[in-house]
Amino acid sequence: MDARVLPASKPMTLMRAFGWMKDAPKLPLAMVVLVLLVALFAPVLTPHDPNMGVLALQQKPPAFMEDGLFDYALGTDRQGRDILSRLIMGARVSMAVAFICVVLSVVIGTVMGLVSGYAGGTVDSVIMRIVDGTLAFPSLLLALVFGVTAGPSFWTVVAVIGLVSWARYARLIRGEVLLLKERDFVALARIAGCSPARIIFVHLLPNVANTIIVLATLQIGNVIITESSLTFLGVGVPESMPTWGRMLDDGRNLLDSAWWISAMPGLAIISVVLAFNSLGDWARDVLDPKLRAL
Numbered sequence: 001m002d003a004r005v006l007p008a009s010k011p012m013t014l015m016r017a018f019g020w021m022k023d024a025p026k027l028p029l030a031m032v033v034l035v036l037l038v039a040l041f042a043p044v045l046t047p048h049d050p051n052m053g054v055l056a057l058q059q060k061p062p063a064f065m066e067d068g069l070f071d072y073a074l075g076t077d078r079q080g081r082d083i084l085s086r087l088i089m090g091a092r093v094s095m096a097v098a099f100i101c102v103v104l105s106v107v108i109g110t111v112m113g114l115v116s117g118y119a120g121g122t123v124d125s126v127i128m129r130i131v132d133g134t135l136a137f138p139s140l141l142l143a144l145v146f147g148v149t150a151g152p153s154f155w156t157v158v159a160v161i162g163l164v165s166w167a168r169y170a171r172l173i174r175g176e177v178l179l180l181k182e183r184d185f186v187a188l189a190r191i192a193g194c195s196p197a198r199i200i201f202v203h204l205l206p207n208v209a210n211t212i213i214v215l216a217t218l219q220i221g222n223v224i225i226t227e228s229s230l231t232f233l234g235v236g237v238p239e240s241m242p243t244w245g246r247m248l249d250d251g252r253n254l255l256d257s258a259w260w261i262s263a264m265p266g267l268a269i270i271s272v273v274l275a276f277n278s279l280g281d282w283a284r285d286v287l288d289p290k291l292r293a294l
Contacts, residue, residue, distance in 0.1 A: 024282055031275035038088055039095040046085040047071070050242045053080035059258040075260045077250050083264050086242040090265065093243045094272075097158055098223040102216050104162030109169025110212060114200045116170065117177025127170065134167040140226055147235035154237045161226050169215060176208050218280035221273035228269055244269050 038045060053076070060076040061068045068075065074083040116127040134142075139161075146160040180186065181204065189199050224244075230236040231245030239246065244265040251261025 025278050028275040028278035028282075031271060032279060035091055035272050035275075036095065039092040042088050042092040046082075046088050048082035048085045050081060050085040050089045051240065053077070055080050059254070059261070061258075062260055074264050075258075077247070077261045078254065078258065083247070083261065086247055087244070087264060087268055089242040090244045090247060091268070091272075093154075093237060093241050094224050094227060097154070097161070097227045097237075098220045100158045101161040101165065101223045101227075102219055104158065105165035105219070106169060106212060106216055108162070109166035110173055110205070110208075112166065113170040113173030114177055114204060114208075117174040118181055118196065118200050118204065124174070128174070131167045131170050134164065135171070139164045140229060143226060143230055144233065144235060147230050152235060152238050154241065157227055157230060157236050160230075161223055165219060165223070168219075169212065172211060172215065173208050176211060177204055180204055180207050214280065214284045217283050218277060221276040221280070224269060224273055224276075228265075 048071075057069070057072065057076050057080040059078055060072055060080075062075040063070050063073045065075075072082050072084070074087065076082060077086070112127050112131070116124045142164045143160045146163075147156060150156040150160070186199060186203060189203050194203070227236060228243065228245030228248065231243045232249045234249070236245055237243055247265035248262050248269075251258060251263075254261055
């Protein structure tokens, strides 16, 4: 018998799930594809320099309002900068932060969860106490403390969010590994002389891949909100990089006279987060129905 046979109880393989993409929610999927394309081609799509303002065009309303200009479809901010251009570049920054943070937290959390669940004993206890300590504090508060300490920086935001987000992966994957390592295919791998590292990364990792994908999809929205919150509070990315959080901060004192400065990035954040969360819910139902209780 092949020691690498996967457990038959997995609800659906990853390949079958990709074959079911036609059943994915259409509007969230379209929104995600759109924002990814916008982020990828942002320098080409921006109609104006997002950091260059025209003082004569300060706080111009969107084109669909009176006194609005067609060249500035979503209006301008208090420095005369084009809001549409800043939204487009903000999408690039937000998506970059989100995906790098998710990759970082997935790598750390997956490795820690696999090692903790398989090794057991003292190793498991130490790793789980670290996980408990990380989860005991609100992630945004931890990110804010580290952000204030290190100062505004793109890579600081990435490191901070990634390092406070890995614990959920570790706990969830560790629980699955505790069950999987008692299965026959792991016993057969041991009998075949496989090393612990090979068992962990060749035999156990493919069996938790569905869970990792589901949790990562759901986490993207949380990362976008966290990054926007940190930038709104002044400890996110530098001012030279347009972000949705900074745009919210720029217009918070002008809601009565220039509501569009904050409303446009706010709508962008809400739309993108809801789209990713909807896709995450769909992926959870398709790839791993037992996660519905999370």
